[in-house]
Amino acid sequence: MVFFATILTAFAQCPTVSNSSPPAICDAAGYTFSDLNTFAIDNGGGILWYDSPTGGNFFNNNQLVAEGTYYADSSTGNCGTRQPITINFVVAATNQNLEGIYCSNENATIQTYINDELQSNAPVGGSVEVYYDLQLSMQANGTDVLQDGGTNYFIVFVDASNCRSQIEGGTTAVFDAPDDPTPLAIQEFCSNTNPTIADLDPGTTSAFNWYLNVDANGDGIPPALNSSTALINGVTYYVQAQDFFCESNAAPVTVIISDPFEAGNDGALDFCQTDISSPQFEDLFPQLGNTADTNGVWSGPIATTNGNTGTVDVSLLPIGASVFTYTVPANGACPEDSATVTITIYETFTSGTVSVNNPATFCEASLPTSFDLETLLDNEDPNGQWTDNTNAIITNPIDLTGTTPGTYNFTYTQNVAPNPCPEESTTVQVVILQDPDAGMAINAVFCENDLATNSPYNLFDALDGSQDNNNGVWTDDTNTVVSNPIDITSLTVANSPYQFTYTIDNGTCSDSEVITITVEEAPESGTPIATFPEFCEGEAPAALDLFDLLDNEDQIGTWYSGTDNTGTAITNPIDASVLTPGTYSYTFDVDAIGSCDDELVTVEITINPL
Structure with missing residues (x-):
């Protein structure tokens, strides 16, 4: 009974919703769950509002109420199934993102924010209230400037009957704009440079764009101009600096394009000294061509007359080049221009x-x-x-x-x-005469024991035969003329080689060729003695030196048995004591020296019987 009484007591303390569908609330601004208690009776257990009939989550009393259905419970939350209430506002929530983004150079105000982002969400004929605090104690003025960076606001929408919406959150973000460009307001160019957008000075180091026109807010109207776009005289262009989000204010630049004055092309006048009369006047301006303007002045080594015509008395000029300069003035951004006319007075020269x-x-x-x-x-x-x-x-x-x-x-x-x-x-x-040809040398070489055989010697045999003729002159190494052929028997190895020169002359030009005769040493096989020896059998020497049978021989060579060198080679001295009666012949072959050799020489000995 006590338990049952306790349950009855607990339920008796649950709140009672007096009107589950009250009229729409006119002033919902700052309306909290504490205010919602006016629609419920506290039966002693207190009032706590939930988001579902059972279970669920409760709301704090100072929490703002949105349109919807809520459920009343005691502060202990044990009332079982809770009684509902459905709340409506006369001015409903916008359910919009009330965010405003601005650049610092827009100087945006609260009214700007209202006009751009809020007013379109207000009821027809209604208004917007903006507050700095949730308690709605600090209402913003329309003239208040938006603060740099991000700022949160509390927004209330009001209809024509002055009914107010629940508080909604709003945000503004103000970003720093780049500094305004500071270009020269008037920029001048010369037409012969073909200036383009790229030639304009933007007056900023930031990224920038050029525009041909600006809108009512002073912002450039796209598209931005290409850097290769040709500039037009008298047109005003607008430059805006840019960063990631913001643009600067547009700065105007008026373009002035001037045409240059033309001095024409360089020219020249040439005169022969002997053809100049005194005085002789010449006009310089025609030498500049057809493009020269007439507003220039002349300067040079002597004065000119007739203004731009530039008349000069050439008889007063010295031999050589005299340069006259024609200069036209600058025009706007176009510099002054100049051209020259060179007058050259030539001297007459002789070729001799x-x-x-x-x-x-x-x-x-x-x-x-x-x-x-x-x-x-x-x-x-x-x-x-x-x-x-x-x-x-x-x-x-x-x-x-x-x-x-x-x-x-x-x-x-x-x-x-x-x-x-x-x-x-x-x-x-210039006359070039052909040289005669004395031929080419074929130098002669003789062994000293062949000189007699080859004497007299024809010196032309020491030439290759290519000589023009054999009518020239031979001279020896002392430049003494010699008669050809020559006796060579007196030539020696010691004085060898002997030099002879053949010279041929065609009357103006000559040619010489040197030949040599070389005498080479030859061996000597000797001369047999006048009478060969005879011996009685058994009385001949046991060591007979065969060289005793020769005179003036070179004792370097080979002895052979017999009358030539085809017999048996023998050793000298010989043992003659063993020879039987008869006549014995022995032949000596002296060793060659280089390519030179000598004749074989044969000697005899006789063995007589006893």
């Missing part, structure tokens, strides 16, 4: 006359590497032009080596272009 040294004659074998052609001229002026017989320009002195025989013309010319004086030329000649 042919000297007594002409023509120059050279033999083919003695051609110079550097021959001065001007040695063939008299009274010529220097620095003229030389050409050969093919009319090719050449440099003097010239290298004649390798030139084939013939006659060559060389022409010296003065007053060549651009010299306007009459050309004058003088031609000289």
Whole structure:
């Protein structure tokens, strides 16, 4: 009974919802669950509102109420199934993201925020209240400037009957805008530079864009201009600096494009000194071509007359080049321009006359590497032009080596272009004579024991036969003329080699060829004695030296048995004591020296019987 009474007591303390569907609330601004208690009777257990009939989550009393159904319970939450109440507001929630984003240079205010983001969510004919605090004690003025960075606000929407919505959260974010560009307001260009957008000075180091027009807010109207877009005279362009989110205020730049004054093209006037009269006036301006403007002035080594015409008395100018400058003024951004007219007074030069040294004659074998052609001229002026017989320009002195025989013309010319004086030329000649041919040496070599056999010796046998003729002169190494053929029997090894020179002459040029005769040493096989020895049998020497049977021999060689060197080689001395009666022959073959040898020599001994 006590337990049952306790249960009855607990339920008796649960709150009672007096009206589960009350009228829509007109002033919902700041309406909390504590305010919702006006629609419930506290039966002693207190009032606590939940989001579901059973279980679920309870709401704090100071929590803002949104439209919806809620459930009343005691503060202990043990009332079982809770009684519901459905709440409606006259001004419903917007359920929108009430965020405003601005750049610092927009100078946005609370009213800007209302106009941009809030007013469109207000009831028709209604208004918007913006507060700095949840308690709605600090209402913002429309003129309040939005703070830099992020700021939270508390928003209440009001209808035409002054019914107010529940508080909604709003946020503004104000980002720093880049500094405004500070370009020159007027920027000047010269038309001959073909200026483009890229040539404008933006007055900022930030990223930027150029625009042709701006809108009512002063922002550039897209599209941004390409950097290669040509500038137009008199047009105002607008530059805006940019960063990740914001743009600066647009700065105007007015473009002025000027056309340059033209000084024309460089010109020249050439005169021959002998053709100038005194005075002789010439106009310089026509030499500048057709593009020159007439507002220029002339300057130069002497004064000109007739303004831009630039009339000058050329008879007053010295030999050489005189430069006159025509200058037109600057125009706007276009600098001054200038062109020149060069007046050149040429002196008349002479090419001279042919000297007594002409023509120059050279033999083919003695051609110079550097021959001065001007040695063939008299009274010529220097620095003229030389050409050969093919009319090719050449440099003097010239290298004649390798030139084939013939006659060559060389022409010296003065007053060549651009010299306007009459050309004058003088031609000289170089004659190259062909050399005679003395042939090629085939040097002779003799063994000293062959000299008698080859004497007299024909010296032409020591040439290869390519000589022009055999009518030349032979000389020895003392330059003494010798008669050919020559006696060579007196030539010796000690004085060898002997030198002889053959010289051939065609009247102007000569050629010589040197030949040598070399005498080489030869061996001596000796001469047999006048009477060969005879011995009685058994009385001949046991060591008979066969060299005793020769005179003046070289004892280097081989002895053979018999009358030539085809027999048996024997050892000398020989044992003659064993020989039987008869006549014995022995032949000596002396050793050769180099390529030289001597005749075989044969000796005899006789053994007589007893």
